[in-house]
Amino acid sequence: MKPTASAPLLDLARDKRDAIIVISDITRPVPNALILPPILAQLEGGGIPRSKITILIATGIHRPNEGNELERLVGKEIASRYRVINHFSKDDQDMVLVGHIGDGVPAYVNKHYVTSDLKILTGFIEPHMWAGFSGGRKSILPGISSVRTLEFMHGPEMVAHSQTRYGVLQGNPFHEAGLAIMQQAGADFIVNVTLDTSKEVTGVFAGHPVKAHQAGVDFLSRFCVRKLEALPSTATSTRPPRGSRGFRAPPVRAG
Numbered sequence: 001m002k003p004t005a006s007a008p009l010l011d012l013a014r015d016k017r018d019a020i021i022v023i024s025d026i027t028r029p030v031p032n033a034l035i036l037p038p039i040l041a042q043l044e045g046g047g048i049p050r051s052k053i054t055i056l057i058a059t060g061i062h063r064p065n066e067g068n069e070l071e072r073l074v075g076k077e078i079a080s081r082y083r084v085i086n087h088f089s090k091d092d093q094d095m096v097l098v099g100h101i102g103d104g105v106p107a108y109v110n111k112h113y114v115t116s117d118l119k120i121l122t123g124f125i126e127p128h129m130w131a132g133f134s135g136g137r138k139s140i141l142p143g144i145s146s147v148r149t150l151e152f153m154h155g156p157e158m159v160a161h162s163q164t165r166y167g168v169l170q171g172n173p174f175h176e177a178g179l180a181i182m183q184q185a186g187a188d189f190i191v192n193v194t195l196d197t198s199k200e201v202t203g204v205f206a207g208h209p210v211k212a213h214q215a216g217v218d219f220l221s222r223f224c225v226r227k228l229e230a231l232p233s234t235a236t237s238t239r240p241p242r243g244s245r246g247f248r249a250p251p252v253r254a255g
Contacts, residue, residue: 003207004215007137009039009189020054020116022139023123025086026073029199030124033075035191039120040082048118055084056113056124056145064088085112085166089147099184101152101177108146109185119210121190126215127224130159131213132169135192136213137178140185153177167225169217182209194220224251 003009021039024030036055043053055074057065064086071079078084087110088094089102095108096115113119142150153174158164163171170254187209194203194216206217 001204001206003189004205004212006189006207006212009042009120009206010046012188013043013048016048016055016118017048018052018116018150019043019118019120020047020056020113021120021122022056022058022113022144023074024139024143025057025059026069027062028124029195030122031193031195031199031201032073032122033078034077034201035122035193035204036074039122039191040078043118045223050082051200053082053084054112054116056110056144057084057086058139059089060142060145061147087144089142089145089150092146095146098181101149101180102158102173105149105152107141107149107181107184109140109210110144111114111182113140113144114185119186119188121187122192123190124193124195125205125213126195127166127220129166130164130174131178132165132167132172133213133217133220134174135184135216136190136209137175139190140187141178141181145181149181167205169214179210181196 023032040053041212044050051143052078057073059065065073066086070084074084078156095109096111097106098114099107101107121136121139123135123139125133128134131138152158158174161173164174169175189207190209190212191204191206192213193201196202203216203219205212
């Protein structure tokens with residue numbers, strides 16, 4: 001598969017001293033055991049030794065994934081042969097200031113990610129109640145950011161904004177903050193997937209962190225975004241539908 005607006009990962013890996021792969025935690029149905037092996041093979045094929053590859057679990061503010069749970073997350077072989085670490089959002093020693101968002105809110109991101117030479121994000125794309133769509137930049141914010149930064153991202157000023165909603169990227173401050181931090185912290189390549197209701201992969205979108213994610217959003221929107229010609233008559237409904245400003249949100253898990 002040709003990556004979107006990017007050189008192949010094998011080429012990106014050449015002459016890099018190390019690499020980090022950000023994966024979603026156990027609360028997300030990302031098929032890590034399916035997408036990690038080809039990524040790891042490309043990195044090692046490009047000359048990065050296994051000892052210099054880190055897999056970072058984007059826990060956000062969730063608990064760490066360890067032991068048998070870690071093996072279920074990435075597969076027993078990867079768990080035993082590669083360095084896999086959890087993100088701890090409350091551990092200030094693991095954070096690096098990469099910039100600011102909003103009204104001077106400090107953006108702290110996991111130092112293991114920031115200091116890595118080659119940065120790869122993985123995840124899956126679905127409608128999201130605040131970010132518009134998950135995936136892409138969301139692996140960094142909130143995935144591997146400090147709880148101090150997340151307090152702003154999950155605060156009333158952010159979530160009450162009229163554009164912080166399902167299926168909206170343009171003008172969405174949550175999405176735009178994520179893009180800003182991704183630019184400040186750096187990101188070289190993403191591998192995002194879309195899934196059906198049975199959690200089977202329906203699409204793989206890899207390459208440029210913004211353009212490949214947008215390609216996935218465009219693909220998914222064909223199946224889960226519905227434009228309304230007009231609002232339903234009040235004679236048949238006493239309450240406006242969800243997303244009545246042009247988008248009807250599907251019944252998806254939020255998070």
